[in-house]
Amino acid sequence: MSSSSAPPQPEPCLQYGYATRAEFEAAKTQTTSTSSVSPRVISVAVTGVGLVGSEFISQLLSLASPNPFRIVALSSSKHTLFSPQEELHQELAKLVKPSQDVVFVDNTSSENIASLYPPLLSSGIHVITPNKKAFSGDLGLFERILAASAESGAKFLNESTVGAGLPVISTLKDLVATGDKVRKIEGVFSGTMSYIFNNFSSGEQGGPSFSSVVRIAREKGYTEPHPADDLTGSDVARKLAILARFIPSLKEKVPLPAGYQSVPTTSLIPSGLASLTLSADDFVSRLAEYDVEFDQKRSDALKEGALLRYVGVVDVEEGIVKADLQKYPKNHPFATSLGGSDNIIMFHTERYSPRPLIIQGAGAGAAVTAMGVMSDLLKLL
Numbered sequence: 447m448s449s450s451s452a453p454p455q456p457e458p459c460l461q462y463g464y465a466t467r468a469e470f471e472a473a474k475t476q477t478t479s480t481s482s483v484s485p486r487v488i489s490v491a492v493t494g495v496g497l498v499g500s501e502f503i504s505q506l507l508s509l510a511s512p513n514p515f516r517i518v519a520l521s522s523s524k525h526t527l528f529s530p531q532e533e534l535h536q537e538l539a540k541l542v543k544p545s546q547d548v549v550f551v552d553n554t555s556s557e558n559i560a561s562l563y564p565p566l567l568s569s570g571i572h573v574i575t576p577n578k579k580a581f582s583g584d585l586g587l588f589e590r591i592l593a594a595s596a597e598s599g600a601k602f603l604n605e606s607t608v609g610a611g612l613p614v615i616s617t618l619k620d621l622v623a624t625g626d627k628v629r630k631i632e633g634v635f636s637g638t639m640s641y642i643f644n645n646f647s648s649g650e651q652g653g654p655s656f657s658s659v660v661r662i663a664r665e666k667g668y669t670e671p672h673p674a675d676d677l678t679g680s681d682v683a684r685k686l687a688i689l690a691r692f693i694p695s696l697k698e699k700v701p702l703p704a705g706y707q708s709v710p711t712t713s714l715i716p717s718g719l720a721s722l723t724l725s726a727d728d729f730v731s732r733l734a735e736y737d738v739e740f741d742q743k744r745s746d747a748l749k750e751g752a753l754l755r756y757v758g759v760v761d762v763e764e765g766i767v768k769a770d771l772q773k774y775p776k777n778h779p780f781a782t783s784l785g786g787s788d789n790i791i792m793f794h795t796e797r798y799s800p801r802p803l804i805i806q807g808a809g810a811g812a813a814v815t816a817m818g819v820m821s822d823l824l825k826l827l
């Protein structure tokens with residue numbers, strides 16, 4: 447075991463939820479000690495131990511005995527336990543055997559880490575992640591992921607990239623694989639945007655300021671590491687690009703999104719902040735300067751008897767993929783049925799018609815996101 451920087455200190459262990467290295471080693475032993483009982487051992491390398499990553503580790507260690515998973519590496523951006531990060535790929539590849547699976551779990555939002563998926567998959571290492579970057583960025587990277595997975599048989603699973611733990615990707619894959627024709631997917635795809643507008647635009651006169659609800663959404667762990675990634679609509683655009691790429695028939699109408707940037711998206715960033723590079727803290731503080739503008743949008747909608755909701759659509763029949771802030775009458779499901787960080791996703795298909803298949807529930811937060819990652823991991827069994 448080695449550390450990529452300083453000799454091992456207690457601090458990294460604290461990041462992983464253990465008071466000392468000894469506790470961390472004990473937990474590791476707990477996950478490995480049952481390997482002789484379990485017919486299959488799955489080695490798990492975890493990169494990213496922030497909100498989602500630390501909750502994921504806690505869920506993994508809480509599995510009933512015998513626990514088939516063995517944590518073989520843990521990395522944050524500054525520390526790596528078990529193997530120096532630059533050697534991680536080679537070290538993991540050595541573990542791949544017919545009787546032993548190796549899984550790389552990426553709980554970061556890093557593009558650099560996402561670019562490692564093709565070589566990892568080519569080496570037979572499975573990839574599981576809530577990180578949207580690889581599936582919603584450059585189409586070439588996505589295609590290399592598909593090709594590497596098809597060639598080696600290693601799986602990539604990314605349920606938590608859309609709707610956090612809600613079974614959105616698996617449902618879409620099942621619909622497509624069983625021959626249903628997806629006509630349209632529409633809904634509220636951002637837990638942050640849902641929380642913001644469920645509270646900011648609730649139908650009451652007045653109400654909390656826009657910046658205050660953004661701040662709370664961040665405190666609750668719903669936002670991306672930088673909340674501007676939510677307010678630009680990019681996070682929703684990424685989710686729409688991911689869904690679009692899993693619907694083969696969309697290609698008959700429009701080219702698949704070359705990247706999330708090609709999805710028409712309405713940004714909620716005030717023009718005065720759009721060109722500034724601000725830290726997440728400064729961004730949320732400066733947002734308060736624009737509360738009056740958002741108050742105006744809220745009261746304009748209310749005069750029409752409507753509420754504001756940030757929605758996305760992949761309309762396969764019309765060949766439209768877009769994300770937008772819209773006004774909905776108070777009795778519309780997007781206006782009435784959502785609370786907290788709820789996502790609502792409606793699948794309109796040949797079979798689910800005229801009434802759509804609807805999935806609804808919390809769409810952000812560490813517990814539900816880690817659950818989606820954990821359920822992907824359990825699928826490998």
Ligand SMILES: NC(=O)C1=CN([C@@H]2O[C@H](COP(=O)(O)OP(=O)(O)OC[C@H]3O[C@@H](n4cnc5c(N)ncnc54)[C@H](OP(=O)(O)O)[C@@H]3O)[C@@H](O)[C@H]2O)C=CC1
Pocket residue numbers: 493494495496497498499521522523524553554555556558559576577578606607610637667668669670671809810811812815
């Ligand atoms: N929060 C949520 O509700 C949801 C999150 N997701 C996705 O889950 C992922 C994680 O989100 P969240 O936990 O909230 O984010 P956090 O910012 O809390 O955690 C991200 C972690 O990644 C680490 N990291 C960043 N770059 C690297 C790197 N190059 N190598 C190793 N570690 C790195 C950071 O380490 P350090 O602290 O050292 O910088 C940090 O601990 C994101 O991709 C997000 O989009 C998906 C659905 C819902």
Ligand SMILES: N[C@@H](CC=O)C(=O)O
Pocket residue numbers: 607609610635636637638639668669670676681809810811
């Ligand atoms: N920031 C995202 C987290 C989940 O993808 C959101 O708010 O939905």
Ligand code: NA
Pocket residue numbers: 605606607608609610611612613614615818
């Ligand atoms: Na999901």
